[in-house]
Amino acid sequence: MSIVDMNGKPFAMAASASANNQSTATTMLFGNGPLSIDRLLQPLAANTHARGDKLVTGHAYARGGMQLHVDYIVGSHWRLQLKPDWALLGVDPQVGRQWAKDIERRFHDYADDDRGFIDAEGKRTLTMMMRELVLTHTRRNEGFMQSTWFSQQGTKNKTSFKLISPDRISNPHGKSNTDTCKYGVKLGDYGRVMGYWARERHPSEPGGHSWRYIEQYLPWGRRQMLHLFEPWEDGQTRAISDLISSLRRIELLDKFQDATLQNAIINAFFAATIESEMDSEIMRAAVLGTGNGDSSVDPLANYLGNTQAYHDGADIRLNGMRVPHLLPNEKLNLHRSSAPGGMAEYESSILRYLASNLGVSYEMLSRDYSKTNYSSARAGIAQSFVFFSGRRALVPARASKMMLTNWLEEEINAGRVKLPPGINNFYACQNALTRGKWLGTGKPNIDGLKEMKEAREKLELGLTTLEDEMAALSKDYDEVVEQQDIEDFDMKARGRTAPWNTSKGKVTTEAPGVNTHE
Numbered sequence: 001m002s003i004v005d006m007n008g009k010p011f012a013m014a015a016s017a018s019a020n021n022q023s024t025a026t027t028m029l030f031g032n033g034p035l036s037i038d039r040l041l042q043p044l045a046a047n048t049h050a051r052g053d054k055l056v057t058g059h060a061y062a063r064g065g066m067q068l069h070v071d072y073i074v075g076s077h078w079r080l081q082l083k084p085d086w087a088l089l090g091v092d093p094q095v096g097r098q099w100a101k102d103i104e105r106r107f108h109d110y111a112d113d114d115r116g117f118i119d120a121e122g123k124r125t126l127t128m129m130m131r132e133l134v135l136t137h138t139r140r141n142e143g144f145m146q147s148t149w150f151s152q153q154g155t156k157n158k159t160s161f162k163l164i165s166p167d168r169i170s171n172p173h174g175k176s177n178t179d180t181c182k183y184g185v186k187l188g189d190y191g192r193v194m195g196y197w198a199r200e201r202h203p204s205e206p207g208g209h210s211w212r213y214i215e216q217y218l219p220w221g222r223r224q225m226l227h228l229f230e231p232w233e234d235g236q237t238r239a240i241s242d243l244i245s246s247l248r249r250i251e252l253l254d255k256f257q258d259a260t261l262q263n264a265i266i267n268a269f270f271a272a273t274i275e276s277e278m279d280s281e282i283m284r285a286a287v288l289g290t291g292n293g294d295s296s297v298d299p300l301a302n303y304l305g306n307t308q309a310y311h312d313g314a315d316i317r318l319n320g321m322r323v324p325h326l327l328p329n330e331k332l333n334l335h336r337s338s339a340p341g342g343m344a345e346y347e348s349s350i351l352r353y354l355a356s357n358l359g360v361s362y363e364m365l366s367r368d369y370s371k372t373n374y375s376s377a378r379a380g381i382a383q384s385f386v387f388f389s390g391r392r393a394l395v396p397a398r399a400s401k402m403m404l405t406n407w408l409e410e411e412i413n414a415g416r417v418k419l420p421p422g423i424n425n426f427y428a429c430q431n432a433l434t435r436g437k438w439l440g441t442g443k444p445n446i447d448g449l450k451e452m453k454e455a456r457e458k459l460e461l462g463l464t465t466l467e468d469e470m471a472a473l474s475k476d477y478d479e480v481v482e483q484q485d486i487e488d489f490d491m492k493a494r495g496r497t498a499p500w501n502t503s504k505g506k507v508t509t510e511a512p513g514v515n516t517h518e
Helices: 011-015 022-030 037-058 060-073 093-111 126-140 247-269 280-288 299-313 343-358 362-366 374-394 396-413 448-460 466-472 477-493
Strands: 079-082 143-149 159-164 185-187 193-199 211-215 225-228 272-275 316-318 321-323 331-334 436-439
Touching (some): 079 093, 093 396, 126 396, 143 193, 343 362, 374 396, 396 436, 448 466, 466 477
Antiparallel strands (some): 079 436, 143 225, 193 211, 272 331, 316 321
8 A cells, every 4th residue: 555645646756856845755654653774765765866966967066075085985096906815725925925916917907908898888997987886876875786798809808897877776667665676676585685677778768668687696606796885774775875964955055156146246237226215106106007108197207207307417516526416315325246244154064064974074075275274184184084995995895806706707717817726616715815905096195294204103113014004105015116126226237326225224204403293
């Protein structure tokens, strides 16, 4: 049984047409008792996502917030640092390390090819796919990626991947939710996901009314579909955009800015006005329209004509400057165009609200550091980087590991890659073999000298490693050390000394006579 409105549509869908009555509609439909996350959020999803997409397309700050996620979570080059668990696998770490570096090079040769072999559409490299996936997840709080298999010209690999819009995942032909199929997700025992129903195209495109079923895993364990979202509670099937908590305020900010701009423009049109008192009969005639524009029968036209004639004839001057001589009860008002007070404060409060919603600092979102000192800016960036690190592990790192696993499975089964000595079954140890780090944008530095000094002291105290410090700078330890060896050999051949050897391996961060401690 469902509750419908006066047009026969389900009440939840009708209520979602307006932002103002969403809460009221939900209360009327479900009552005031506790609700599951799906029943609470999914009736609002379609309207929220449509408004959110328009917002991030047309609002500069919202779009900038999306771009912050993409740039800080993924960055310009998304790279693998493969670190299999050799102790668990029983493999000599020295032998395993060489195997891991070979896999890294092979994988990036395939994934970073500008012909887009890793992308089923042939448009994107690995970095581009991860940037798009993060952007989709930031907008919708979820993302989907399918593993595909077909021959491609120019490569032996048949493994590729397809990003799928969340709008395409839905119950086929609008069927109602059941215990085994909710919002396009097929469920098994204990609510375990078995597969997904995906439209062939976006619902707004021709051909968007046919579905196909995609299993999550093939019978031998190869993953076919990955759904990236962070559940709030048990039983949750789909997510809804985090922007739901700030949509209304951002929309009101747009209206406020538009009204303010219009007010400023109108004020600029009128440099001066004359205020006068008119007879009540003249005002009544003007409002009711008893005249026809003829000054002989229209009191308003007659009054204005006489007033204009008076002002034209009253040519009084003082030292060559004309002095307006007004009629009795008239006042001359001079106008200056100016922005209304409080606009900056109101805009700032809304941007702080949006920044909190997006998990970034106000300064990063607004690009305004004029009122921020070093300590505050560093604290804001540090807090934002914790958020970005969590999202990096949740979204692009999980998706990339699926890509690596499926590609490596094909390479091993095709005989192009051999397993490390002592390992005979890829499927029994695929998780340990594909364990590692994914390097994106490094942690931003505000004062490079101070933060380099901090890194040196942590190294001296044994609280970190060179590999970790280089990873924080988005650098691969092996690549850096190999390049230093090359440059060291070249410098010696030229009779010179490499910079990192001039102080016995120590980095000097203090100039003579300068105390960097605060």
